[in-house]
Amino acid sequence: MDTPSWPERDSDHLLVTGEQMAALEQQLFASGLPVEALMEKAALAVHKAIQADWGDHLARHGALVLVGPGHNGGDGLVIARELQLAGIATAIWSPFEHHKPLTEAHLRHALWLGIPRLQQPPDPSDPALWIDALFGIGQTRPLGQPLASLLTARQQHQPAALVAVDVPSGLDDSSGMPLGKAWARAAATYTIGLIKQGLVQDPALATVGRLRRVELGLTPSLLAQLEHGTPLGLAMADTRRAPQPGLAAAAGKYERGRLLVIAGSQAYRGAGHLALLGASASGLGSLAAAMAAPLAEALWQLLPHVVLQRRLACSPGGSLLLADLTAADLERRDAVLLGPGLGLLEPEDLSGPPAVAERQAWERLQAFAGLLVLDADGLNRIQVPWLQGRRGPTWITPHRGELARLWPDLAERPALDAARRAAADSGAMVLLKGARSVIASPAGHCWQLLEAAPAAARAGLGDVLAGYAAGRGAMALAAGHSGDGVWLAAAALAHAAAGVACASRGSGGASPEAVAAALMRPNSESTHESTHSQ
Template sequence: MASSCWPPRDAEHLLVSGQQMAGLEQVLFEHGLPVEALMEKAALAISRRLQDPDLWPELQARGVLVLVGPGHNGGDGLVIARELHLAGIPVRLWSPFERRKPLTENHLRHALWLGIPQLTSPPDPSDPALWIDALFGIGQSRPPGDALESLLTQRQRHQPQRLIAIDAPTGLCADRGLPLGQTAATAGRTLSIGLIKQGLIQDSALAWTGALERIDLGLPAALLEQLPAQQPLGLGPSDLDGAPWPRPAAAASKYQRGRLLVVAGSDAYRGAALLALLGASASGLGSLRAAVPVAVADQLWSQLPHAVLSARLPSRGDGSLDLSALAPSVLERLDALVIGPGIGNTADDAAIWETLQAFPGLLVLDADGLNRLAQRAALPWLRGRSGPSWLTPHPGEFQRLFPDLTGLPPLEACAAAAQQSGCSV
C-alpha cells in the first residue's frame, strides 16, 4: 500500500459487502481463531461503546431489551445482554425463534441462568427501554416477515429511533441499502462490526441506519490486503484535514492559485448561479470567473464583487441558458470549468459541445450540464475529451447518462461508469 494513498486503505475507510466481511471472518477461523473468540471480541467492543457517557445514563434509567435472532448476530446480542446485566443495567430478552445456532443457544442458556428475564410474547412497541436489534445483522437475504415488520413499524411510531442496530437494521440489505420487504427497523444508531458495509452509506439507507459507527475488531493488516485493489473507500469529516490539497508557493499570484470559470444559472433558475459561485469562492481558488444569464450578470458586481464577469449569456424562450453564445475565447487560460447548475435542459448546438470537448483543463459537469450531455452520444464524447472530466450525477441523471448500468448496486455502477467514460464520477 502506497503511503501517499488518500484516504488510507485501512479498516477505518474500507467499504465491504456482507459476503466479503463473512469471507474475511472465515479466513480468521481457518487460521485458528475460534468463532467464539470473535463473537466475544465484537460483542465486548459494543458493550464498551454502550458504556460511553452519551448512552450509559439512558441505559441505566430505562433499561434494555435485546431482540435475539437465530444466528450469530443473536449471539452477539446475548453477549451484550450478559455484559450489560453484569454491569447493573436492567436487561430483558426477546427471541421469536424456536431454533438457534448452537453457539447462540449456549449464550441464551447462560443468560437465562444469570437471571436475565426472557419475554414469552412480542414486546410492547411503546416500551420505554432502549431496544438492541440483534435479529439478523448482515446475513439478511429475505424480508423479516409481516409480524416483525409490523412490530418495527409500531416501535418507530411510538418510540422514534430508540433502537440500536447491531451490524445492520433488521430488514435492510447491507449491500444495497434497500429494505428487503416493505420496511426495516429504524435505528437511532447502527454499529457496524469490523468494517463499514457498503449498503449502509447509500442514500436509500440513511432513513434506517441513523448515526453509523464502526466497531473496531483490530483486523490484521495482512487480512485487509486480501481485498481487491479497487475496493471502495469511504470518507469521514476528519479525512478532509489530511486531503492532498494543492499547496501553491507563498509568492504565487492569484492566477497561479487556480483559475475557474462557472457557467451556471438561467432565467428560470437564477439562484443556481449565485450558489455555484459562492461554493467556488469557498474553495480557495485565486481567480473566479462567471458566465451567467443577463439577469444575474447585471447584479453580480453587488453580490460577488470578486467574481469577474466573463460572459453575459442570453436565455431561450423556455428560460434555459443559451450556451451557443459562449465564445471559445472565454475558455482560454483556465484551469477548470464548471458547467450545469440551473442552466436548464434544452438541447444545444453541436458546436459548443465540440468546444467543450477540446477544453484542455478540468471540466466539471453537474445538473443540467449532465442532462444536456445525455441528449448526445455521451460516452464517445466523454472518451474524446482533451482534459480530465468530473461527473456529479444524482440517480436520475446517472440513468440518463448510463442506462445500461442503472440496475447495478450504486458503488458498482459508479465504478463501471468511470471505467467506461474515462471520467471521475
Template sequence: MSWPPIDADHCLVSTAEMVALEQEWLASGLPVPALMEKVGLAMAAWCLQQPGLLEQGVLVLVGPGHNGGDGLVVARELAQVGIAVRIVCPLPLRQPLTQQHYQHVRWLGVPELEGEPDPDDPSLWIEALFGLGQTRPLPLGLATLLQQRQRTQPGRLVSLDLPAGLDGDSGRPFAGGAAMASATLTVGLIKRGLVQDCALAYVGRLHRIDAGVPRRLFPPFSNRFANRAVLMIGENDLQTLPRPHPPRSAMKYERGRVLVVAGSERYRGAALLALQGVLASGVGSVQAALPQSVAAEIWQLIPEVVLAAALPATDQSGLDWGGWLAGHDLQRLDALLFGPGLGENGGDWAQQAEPLRTFPGLLVLDADGLNQMAASPCGWQWIRGRLGPTLITPHAGEFARVFPKISLDQPLEAARAAAACSGATVLLKGAHPLLASPQGSVHQLISGNPRAARTGLGDVLAGFTAGWGAQVISDQTTQQSLDEMLAAAALLHGEAARSCDQASTARAVASQLSAMVLHLNSPAG
C-alpha cells in the same frame, strides 16, 4: 499514498467482502468464541455508556445464529452489573456457540419471555436477530412486531451489526420492512448499505464496534481493496485533507484559472452562487460568461470576477452559449464549469459543445449542462470523446436522465458503473454523496448534514469543485490523484454545510467554505 488510508476506519465493505475477510481472519487460528466474546464485550461497553437508555431495563431479541450469540454476551454483561435484562428467542437457536451462551445466560437467572413481547414495552430492545448476510424478508410475525414497536416506542431499539430486514449492500429493506433502530452497532468494518441514503431512517446513529481487525488484512500486506476500495470520509479526515500547494511565489494565473458558463434570465442566482463557490476555493483567476442581465451587475455583486461575455437568451429563455463558445479560446484555462442555471438551449449539443469536448482541462458538468447533454442523441457517450478529465455532479433525477439504463437501486454501484462506462468522475449528490472514479475507486461522505439539501448548495458545490480542481491541475507537485482531490473538495463542502452557524443558506455556506479554505492555507492550518 491513498487518501484516506485503506484501513478499518475508512473501508466500506460489501457483505461478501466482510464474510471473506472474517473467513481469512478466523483461518489464521483465531477461535470463533474469542471473536464473539470480544465483539459482545465491546457492544455491552457501548450500551453502558448510554445509561439513559437502560433505565427501564433491556429486552434482547436473540436470533438463531452468531448475531444472537453477540446479543447474549451483551445480555450477560448488562445483567452482571445489575441492569434488569430479559431475553426472547423468536426462532430456534441454530448455532452451537449461541446455544452455549443461551444456556449460560439462563443459568445466571436472566428471565426468558415465553410468548411474543409487547411492542409497547418501555424497556430498551436490543435487536440481535440476524446481522450480516441477510438475503430474504423477515418472517411475517417478526416484521409486524418490529413495525408495531416503531409506532409505539420509537427510538427504543438498538440493532447489532445490521438492522433485521435490511440489505447490507443496498441499504434497502426487504419486502415487509426492517427494524428501525435509534442506533446500529456494526461489527469490524462498516457495511456499505448502512450509509446509503435509503438506509438512514433504519440505521439511526451508526457506530463501528472495533473488533481489532488486523492490519495484515489491508494493503500493503494484502491485495484486498487495493484497486476498487470504497472509502468513507468525514469530519476526522479534515486533519489529513490533501490540498493544492502552489509555490509561494506563484502569481494568480499559476494558482488555477477557471471559466464559469452559468445562469439564464430565469435562473440568474445560479450563476452568482456558482461564482461564490469558485471564489471560496481560493483559485487565482475567475472568468464568467453570463446572461446579459447578470453581466450588467456582476462588477457590483462580485467584483473579483472578470466578465468574459454577456450572452443573450434563447427562445426558451435559456442561455445562448453556442456561438460565443465556438470563438472563445479555452486553452489557457485549467478548469471550466458548465451548467448551473443554463435553462433550455434547443441547439445541436454535439456541434455547440465541440469546444468543450476538445478542452484539455477539467470540465465540470452540472445541472442544465447535464440535462442538455442527456437530451442530445449522443447522451453520456459524448463524455467518452473528451480530451481532458470530466467531473459530472448529478442528483438522482439528473443521473436517471443521463444514464437511463443504470438502476439507482444501489447508488454506490450505479455511480461506479456510470464512471466506468463514461470515463467521467461521478459525484452523485445526496445526504451521503458518492464520488466514483473511472478506475473503480469510490469515496463516500458520511458526516455531512442531510438537512443541507437546499436550493443553491449544488451551485456552490459545482463552483467549489471547479475552483479546487483548477488549482490541482495547475499544481504539478501534488502526490494525490485528481479524484482524491475532488473528493476532498466535496468533503469540505459537506463540512461547511454541517458546521455553518451563520445560517443554512447557500450564500452562508459559501462564506463558511471560504473561511475553512483560508484556515487550511494558513501556517497553522
C-alpha cells in the same frame, strides 16, 4: 505528479459488504483465532458502547435482547450476560427453536445466570431498551412472522428504544434497501469491525439511526486483502487531512488556477452568481465568467474580482446559448465549469445558422484539454457519447434524476454501484449527489460521504458546490496534479462540512451564501469529531 492517497485504507474508512466482512472473519478463524474469542471480543465492545450511550435508560427501564439463531444472536447473549452482571434488569426473547452450537451454549449460560427468557412475543410498548441481535450481516430474505409484526408495532409504540447489533434486522447490508415490508428501525446501530456499505446509503438512514463503528482490531495486512475498489468513507474529521494542491509559495494569480464559469441565464439568474461564489471560496487565482448579457451588467457590483470574459445571448425562452463562446475564451484555462442555471433549449432554438454555432461551441468544449466540470443543465444538454469523446479530464456532478436521464439502466441501482458504472462508462469522475453523496473514478476508486445535515439540502447549494469543486480542480491542475477523483471527493467533503457547520446554527443557517463563506475558512468552521468509530 503523484495522486494523493486519501483517506487511509483503514478500519475507520473502509466500507464493506457483509460478504467481504464474513470473508475477513473466516481468515481470522483460519489463522487460529477461535470463533469464541472473536464473538467475545466483538460483543464486549458492543456492550461497552451501548452501556456508555444508554446507561440512564438501561438503569430505569432495563433491556430486552432479541436473539437470533446465528452468531449475531450469540453476540446478543454475551451483551445480555454483561448487562445482567452489571445489575441491569435484562430479559431475552428468541422466536427460534434451534441455534448454532456456540449461540446455544451462550443461551444455556444466560438461563443459568437467571436471565428470564420470554415465552411469548414481548409487548411492543415495553419501555426497556430492545437490542436487535437477530441476524446481523448476510440477510437475504424478508422477515417472517411474528418478527415482522412485532418490529412494526415497536416502531409505532417505542420508536426511540431499539438498537441494532451490526445491522438492523430486515435490511440489506450492501444496498441499504429493506428486504421486505417490515424491518427494525434502530435509534442506533453498533456495527462491528468495519462499516457495512448498506448502513450509509440514503434509503437506510432512517433505519440505522446513529451509526457507531465498534473496533475489532483488524490488522493492516488483513485489510490490505480487500479489493482495490472497496469504497472509502469520508467523515467530517477527514477534512483536516484532505489533500491540498501544494502550490508554490511564489505562485502568481495565473499559477494558482484559472477557471472560466459558464453559468446563469435569464430564466435562472441566481445560479451563476452562486457558482461564482463557490469558485471564489476555493482560493484559486483567476476567475472569469461567461454569462447572459443582462446578468453580466451587474457582475462588477456583486463580484468585482470576477473578470467578465463573454456576454452570451439567451433563447426566446430565457435559456443560455453558447453560440458566441469562442476558442479564445477557453485558452489558458485550467478548468471550465458549465451548467448551473443554463436552462434547457427548445427544438426551435437549434435550427438554422445559430444551431451550427451552438454545435461548434460544444465541439470546442469537448476538445478542451483542461478540466471540464459539468453540472445541472450542462449535463441535461449532452448524451453519454459526448462524454466518451472528451479529450481532457471531466467531472460530472449529477443528482439521481440527472444520472437516470443519461443512464436509464442505472436509475434503480444503489448509489455506489450506479456511480461506479457511470464513471466506467463515461470516463468521467462522477459525484452522485444525495444525502450521502458518492464519488467514483473510472479507475475504480470510490468514496462516500458519511455525514451531512438535512437542513443543508437547499436550493442553490449545488451551484456553490459546482463552483467550489471546479475551483479546487483548477488549482490541482495548476499545481501539476491530474484531475483525479480524490480532488473531487475532497471538495465534496469540504462543502458538506461547511453545510453541517452552518446548519448547526439553526435551520436557516445553511444558506448558499453562508456555506460559501464557511468554505473560505474550513479549518475553523467545517470540522467536527466523527461518531463512526470508537
